[in-house]
Amino acid sequence: MRRAAIVAPVRTPGGPAGSGLSAMTAQRLAATAVAAAVERAGLDGARVDDVVLSGAVTGDPRLARLTARAAGLSGATPGFDLERRCGSGLYALITAAMMVQTGAADVVAAAGVDRGAVAEDAAIPADLATVEQLAHRFGITRADADEFALRSHRKAARAWRQGAFGTEVVAVKVIAADNLRYEIDGAAPRLVDRDECVREDVTTRGLTVLTPLRPDGVLTPGAVSMHGAGAAACLVVAEDRLTDLGLEPIAYLTDWASAGCAIPDVAPTAAAAVDKLLSRAGLVTEDLDLVEIDEKTAVDVLALIRHWGWADLDRVNVNGGAIALGDPVGAAGLRITTTLLHELARREGGYGLAVTPLAPDAAVAVLFESARSTPMSVAPRGARFHGVRGRRPGRHRA
Numbered sequence: 001m002r003r004a005a006i007v008a009p010v011r012t013p014g015g016p017a018g019s020g021l022s023a024m025t026a027q028r029l030a031a032t033a034v035a036a037a038v039e040r041a042g043l044d045g046a047r048v049d050d051v052v053l054s055g056a057v058t059g060d061p062r063l064a065r066l067t068a069r070a071a072g073l074s075g076a077t078p079g080f081d082l083e084r085r086c087g088s089g090l091y092a093l094i095t096a097a098m099m100v101q102t103g104a105a106d107v108v109a110a111a112g113v114d115r116g117a118v119a120e121d122a123a124i125p126a127d128l129a130t131v132e133q134l135a136h137r138f139g140i141t142r143a144d145a146d147e148f149a150l151r152s153h154r155k156a157a158r159a160w161r162q163g164a165f166g167t168e169v170v171a172v173k174v175i176a177a178d179n180l181r182y183e184i185d186g187a188a189p190r191l192v193d194r195d196e197c198v199r200e201d202v203t204t205r206g207l208t209v210l211t212p213l214r215p216d217g218v219l220t221p222g223a224v225s226m227h228g229a230g231a232a233a234c235l236v237v238a239e240d241r242l243t244d245l246g247l248e249p250i251a252y253l254t255d256w257a258s259a260g261c262a263i264p265d266v267a268p269t270a271a272a273a274v275d276k277l278l279s280r281a282g283l284v285t286e287d288l289d290l291v292e293i294d295e296k297t298a299v300d301v302l303a304l305i306r307h308w309g310w311a312d313l314d315r316v317n318v319n320g321g322a323i324a325l326g327d328p329v330g331a332a333g334l335r336i337t338t339t340l341l342h343e344l345a346r347r348e349g350g351y352g353l354a355v356t357p358l359a360p361d362a363a364v365a366v367l368f369e370s371a372r373s374t375p376m377s378v379a380p381r382g383a384r385f386h387g388v389r390g391r392r393p394g395r396h397r398a
Contacts (some may be wrong), residue, residue: 002238005249006096006368008041009234009338012172013194015116020174022116026055029172030113032071033233037169038107039346040072041247043233045072048235049105051079052096054088055330067111088112089232090256090366096236097253106241111233112331119373125224125297127360128213133168134217136298137266138306145223146207146299149152149323151313156320157200158302164319168342169193191258197228197326223298228326232334237276249371251341251352255259255281258364268304270355270363277353277365288315289349292336294356295321304355318343337366345371 012033015021021029030053038045046233051073052063064079084091089112113218125131159165169191210220237247257277261269270293278284285308293316305316319339328335333356344352352368
């Protein structure tokens with residue numbers, strides 16, 4: 001079976017609800033990301049066999065097809081839409097990879113888009129009671145959650161200052177989000193080239209004065225991600241076609257796994273999916289150079305880290321997460337994958353893991369390995385899951 005190479009992952013900036021990005025059509029926002037991925041790869045758009053597009057429900061079942069045409073791809077490119085809420089982005093990538101691995105296609109564009117919510121307030125998690133119980137189970141305090149949220153903003157702001165996001169973000173030309181001006185003057189374009197949700201002025205004091213979402217609870221609006229607008233895309237290419245097409249991969253999608261959590265207030269939702277995936281790959285968490293976890297709440301990430309027994313966050317969401325960057329739900333999985341792979345390449349790392357929830361009691365995880373790594377063999381799909389195994393001889397790095 002052919003390996004699935006990831007080429008030219010890009011994302012748009014993230015914008016809060018009510019911003020210019022959220023005023024754009026989903027088609028145009030998604031097309032901006034797809035066109036940028038194709039252009040950065042230096043590929044003729046006619047060579048893209050299909051487009052897999054994930055996103056929040058838009059009401060138009062032809063969004064993927066329309067996006068492909070708006071991105072300048074061939075009129076023969078069919079495109080299809082995929083919807084699994086928070087897990088949509090990673091499932092678009094997984095689906096594209098399976099198409100390539102099985103020989104159904106040579107080049108597939110995987111993309112995700114979301115225009116954000118109507119309200120500007122941080123959404124209260126549907127499973128808030130479960131999250132609070134999880135915080136109690138792992139000893140996560142209000143101060144821990146506030147500190148994590150503060151670090152997310154600071155890491156994202158630092159990434160922008162140091163130019164870490166420069167290689168992954170594509171600027172978007174949008175219409176000003178002033179309805180009156182739009183109606184009177186027509187188009188009033190402006191360029192959005194930075195994440196609009198990141199706040200460099202966030203302080204510990206500012207977070208401590210926020211009212212908890214539940215009386216005496218751990219979570220406040222400051223420690224919960226805000227539903228925002230954004231898009232992300234990449235090309236998934238068959239390894240044996242890279243040379244012919246003149247493409248340079250940034251990484252390979254090695255394997256993926258999804259799993260449910262029987263009692264989500266006892267173990268982190270993502271734990272079962274990650275354990276299943278690493279067990280099949282013969283790896284342990286210490287083998288991972290970088291991890292990107294979708295920051296629905298600070299508690300979700302902290303609980304998973306404590307479940308693993310990690311003492312620090314040096315490998316987790318190193319450039320900030322959804323709490324700072326905003327949460328484009330339909331594009332979340334591809335957004336974190338884009339950031340993960342660019343940072344993995346910058347650090348010349350080996351393995352990277354992307355994790356996002358599917359529901360309050362289920363999650364999906366995807367394992368990537370750097371294009372510089374020696375290909376690893378993966379257990380057959382039918383292999384039984386017996387829990388995390390130790391390192392295989394010779395698999396660990398010096």
